Amino acid sequence: MDTGLDDRQVARALRGVAAGRVSAMGDLVELLGDSVYRLSKAVTGDAVVAEDAAVETFRQIWQHVPSELPERAAVAWALHLACEVACERARGLRLAPAEPNGGTLSQVGHS
Secondary structure, eight states: OOOSOOHHHHHHHHHHHHTTOHHHHHHHHHHHHHHHHHHHHHHHSOHHHHHHHHHHHHHHHHHHOOSOOOGGGHHHHHHHHHHHHHHHHHHHHHHSOBOTTSOBGGGTTOO
């Protein structure tokens, strides 16, 4: 699958993130932001939840980027993480549907 994303550029940015360079995180968001958001929106079906999932994806990348990642796997690794985060958010949507008063079904009987 050709995503149009450059593994070399993403891998370079990920190495910078692993080294703690904030500017590299900005580069990574520039390179992957649209793709991460679109994937998250496709999974969740909700723009607000997708935005939250995208932010969480980049937070997790900042905290857990591997220091050694094969260059050819850089885009796949990041998008796989984005998919996992979006799926987690989508499960949350299905498990706790909102009630008209703003509560969730899990809060019923717990007033």
